Amino acid sequence: MLEVVVTGVGAVTPLGVGARTLHERWTAGESGIADGEAPCSAFDPLDTLSRKEARRADRFSQLAVAASDEAMREAGWGAGEHPYDATRVGCIMGTGIGGLSTLEQNHEELRTRGAGMVSPLSVPLMMGNAAPALLALRHGARGPCWGVVSACAAGANAIGAAARLIQHGDADAVITGGAEAALTPLSRASFEALGAVSKAGVSRPFDARRDGFIMGEGAGVLVLEEGNAARARGAEILAVVRGYGATCDAHHMTAPDPAGDGAARAILAALADAGIQPGELDYVNAHGTSTPLNDRSETLALKLALGDAAYDLPVSSTKSAIGHLLGAAGAVEAIATILALRGRVAPPTLGWAEPEEGLDLDYVPGVARPLAVTGDGPLLGLSNSFGFGGHNAALVLEVA
Amino acid sequence: MTTETNEKVQKVVFDALESFGVESAGISLEASLESLDIDSLDMAELSQIADEEFGVALKSDDVKSIKTVGDAIDLIAGRI
Numbered sequence: 488m489l490e491v492v493v494t495g496v497g498a499v500t501p502l503g504v505g506a507r508t509l510h511e512r513w514t515a516g517e518s519g520i521a522d523g524e525a526p527c528s529a530f531d532p533l534d535t536l537s538r539k540e541a542r543r544a545d546r547f548s549q550l551a552v553a554a555s556d557e558a559m560r561e562a563g564w565g566a567g568e569h570p571y572d573a574t575r576v577g578c579i580m581g582t583g584i585g586g587l588s589t590l591e592q593n594h595e596e597l598r599t600r601g602a603g604m605v606s607p608l609s610v611p612l613m614m615g616n617a618a619p620a621l622l623a624l625r626h627g628a629r630g631p632c633w634g635v636v637s638a639c640a641a642g643a644n645a646i647g648a649a650a651r652l653i654q655h656g657d658a659d660a661v662i663t664g665g666a667e668a669a670l671t672p673l674s675r676a677s678f679e680a681l682g683a684v685s686k687a688g689v690s691r692p693f694d695a696r697r698d699g700f701i702m703g704e705g706a707g708v709l710v711l712e713e714g715n716a717a718r719a720r721g722a723e724i725l726a727v728v729r730g731y732g733a734t735c736d737a738h739h740m741t742a743p744d745p746a747g748d749g750a751a752r753a754i755l756a757a758l759a760d761a762g763i764q765p766g767e768l769d770y771v772n773a774h775g776t777s778t779p780l781n782d783r784s785e786t787l788a789l790k791l792a793l794g795d796a797a798y799d800l801p802v803s804s805t806k807s808a809i810g811h812l813l814g815a816a817g818a819v820e821a822i823a824t825i826l827a828l829r830g831r832v833a834p835p836t837l838g839w840a841e842p843e844e845g846l847d848l849d850y851v852p853g854v855a856r857p858l859a860v861t862g863d864g865p866l867l868g869l870s871n872s873f874g875f876g877g878h879n880a881a882l883v884l885e886v887a
Numbered sequence: 888m889t890t891e892t893n894e895k896v897q898k899v900v901f902d903a904l905e906s907f908g909v910e911s912a913g914i915s916l917e918a919s920l921e922s923l924d925i926d927s928l929d930m931a932e933l934s935q936i937a938d939e940e941f942g943v944a945l946k947s948d949d950v951k952s953i954k955t956v957g958d959a960i961d962l963i964a965g966r967i
Contacts, residue, residue: 537908538908539908539924540908542907543908543928603938604939607931607932
């Protein structure tokens, strides 16, 4: 099986523009959540896009473009140029919903001004595959290209699908990740109607008082390359995508399987794909939404899949600092996992103070902690992502 | 068609092009749509604006015949 390496990462999150900004601020215990929401307040699309490009992209695609430019720069790919045959470069991006603000604005036009006033740009902006299409156009990627839609697992499923393309020889490199910009009136009302959003306006994963997630937005993009090709061109290898597992609960449209079976099977599949034992893991980046159901079933899933090793591992939730980025979460959190491993640090689960019976793993409360590294071997991290629909995705990432 | 009509159409078309992201300095009657990076999506938007502002419908054959900014203005103004 061909090796898949990560040579560039980029992110726009509620903690700011830049993957390192996310890592450094989260590790320092800072939060991007304000007034019960987590917008990307520091993001100005015109820093990255021309006026024309910006109006040709819904906000979720704008966020994706900014993250992709950062990732491509780090990978050392020039503007519009790359070290591979363009037809061998893919682009796979996840999203939960797509261009929701475009949909809402144009529906308002339809209602108030009539069908003739719906913008011709509405379909190309709101379609769920807009981000990968736009990134392919921008970066000249002419290989396999599509969008992945699996709610809050989409970012991780996209990375997994991208890795498989490289492993199977269908592409030499893939630009991948996830993007979401669903801080809109309809989306807020919909998630609130489901009772999924925190009424207290606080993200405190695994804490006994947790009462729902905080809605966020953002994008994460990774440049994946076939290992030998990346090394041959002298690229710096940030990480290796060692394992990927994906399952479905087939239990309920929104609630996770309370026993954590589907999630555990995804984790086990990722470990088997990586060819490692649970005890070899150094860090777990949890899905950790701060909803009563997820954090309990995820804890059970970790115990099911990892056995006694689950109790010895630092398990932290990025969502404690940036809220829930929905279809972008899996990608942003994979990046957060890579940077945590590279920094030899477990960033904290913010807001955790009150334990709940049965939620008894090491959630790294409040303050970051150095990873307990033994020997000179590479570090291994697990990143979990689960979504409405019962989608479960797990990634095993290795950092030398 | 009157000069007044032409001037009115010109303002609407120039404003539309600028709103599409074209730099105002580059917009002139002689400028080709290609040089301004105006594509089929922009023309679909321009057709919508022509319809809303002047009740002029541009068909796809009309759009194909438009090469310059001046062509677009003449075509719209000629149908008012």
